[in-house]
Amino acid sequence: MSSEYILEVEHLKQYFPVKNGFRTVPLKAVDDISFSIKPGETLGLVGESGCGKTTVGRTLLRLYQPTSGRIVFDGDVLFDSENKIDVKMQPYRKQMQMVFQDPYSSLNPRMTVEDIIGEPLDVHKLYSSKGERHDKIIELMETVGLNAEHATRYAHEFSGGQRQRIGIARALAVDPKFIVCDEPVSALDVSIQAQVVNMFEDLQKQRGLSYLFIAHDLLVVQHISDRIAVMYLGHMMEIAESDELMDNPIHPYTQSLLSAVPIPDPETARKSQRIILEGDVPSPLKMPSGCPFRTRCRYATEQCAREMPPFTDRGNGHMVACWNK
């Protein structure tokens, strides 16, 4: 069954129980977010640390059990809290994979590269003979630009950029349709970052992959994404086409986030006016009432304190959650 979207998420909530003294209170890591991704599209997900962007990625792959909401992948409902649907994920893991942030801790130091990349093949029994397994691994290594002779080496023998390539090869091993990339270039040096970003784009073209690209570096996200979603304290603030979002941000949080990005160009840097946000992100355990951003927002009114603004379309799929803009 095919559909317009490869992934649809509706009203997804992910709460974690946290002990606070004698009481257990919910930490609302992701609170009521909805979005969708088309086949072959990259959705960038940005936000500050603690805003829940990584949790979204992990919940989609069901590394966490969602609290409520609905997840539809390629026409199949994977999770629906209202209709009590909760499918077994094993067969779907062949189609959804993940690349992790830290290429140092996400690879087992006791396994050779061959075994790391071969593990998903073993789990899903994707080969009929040992020779076929080996050939597949070599092919994958070449796809991501690794020297096939290095198959018997251990992860620590590689540099950061090469390790990230191993992580990508592992994700590609099962030939997925959708990959969650959780800050895949944040730990890399600038010159290596460009190599890996290019590779993500090439793989997408060759294999028609869809990405959820989670990162905090807005310039990288803008480069790789078709659309960008901005999160703050577990809530979705704005989603738009990437150029639209960069040129015409509507939400006050997006505006200040964009103005805070240091631009590598002295002339623009001298001219630009930064919107400096006051204070820090509130603790997710002491979430402000109404709009979570109101405590740092220049435009905050009484209405913002009373109610969470609805997530509405402002034309051409530019969705914003704000009362005043």
Place this chain on the structure above:
Amino acid sequence: MEDYKYILELKDLHTTFKTDNGDVCAVNGVNFTLEPGKTLGIVGESGSGKSVTAYSIMQILADNGRISGGEVLYKGENIVDWNTRQMAGFRGRCVSIIFQDPMTSLNPVFSIGYQLKEAILLHTDKKKNEAEERAKELLTLVGINEPEKRLKQYPHELSGGMRQRVMIAMALACEPDILIADEPTTALDVTIQAQILELMQDLQKKLGMAIIMVTHDLGVIASMCDEIIVMYGGRVCERGTADDIFYSPSHEYTKGLLRSIPTKSNSKERLVPIGGTPINLLNMPEGCAFCPRCDEAMKICLREKPEEIRVGETHMAACWMNIKNMKEVAANE
């Protein structure tokens, strides 16, 4: 007071670390000058020697590291041979440093107030109650509200941005002439990073200190610095004003670096990465450190280290391409 033009000058600085695999020359002949009240940016990838250069100035290298050559001139005086006591007076009062990770550079078992007062009592002859007042003053200076309450708090009770503010307050306790900031905002979120950068610029205006900004982020460098040094493999590739470096880069590495970063204007184009992997300092090439990854590398690049030559009024670069171009120009004339 003697006459000096530069508050700090590095002449051919070498720093070596002893390791089991042989000596590693992490800083290999670094020259630069810093005028009072200016901001100097040192930019480079991990392992380029940018942090080690900063630590060498402060002489806070690890046990196996030492300055193996060159001079560090503070107000015209060479401080490399100073003894421990002289250096103790130098650190904090003349030059202070703030580190990347404000979580690990504050002591978790002492209160903010204790740690701030420690710095004040150690470096000035203020009495205890005066130190308390000064600590409050400093916290207000770096934009922390309710300083009395904060003095009694412990590092874990503060957010990352707050902790970095405390670190800055501590570094400014004795009003140093130079503040070295080693990746001060790398561990922080963009909106907090903007706050801290703004604070540093404000404080520089108020107190008139010079800042040395060590970072890998070209964006931070562009918005903060008057002068920039680009380092690769322990050597200086290029130095000049911000405009020199960003608008007329004259070293292949700087050019590659600028091409490889995504910007607002090139979002539809493919990025042009620098090929290969970062250099291994144990296995340095004989010639230019960058030549194994350089697209324009010539035979001479493999054999000989390029000299630093002047390519503009304020602009120096160490690349054979410039020397070749200059020779061609001379020949044509």
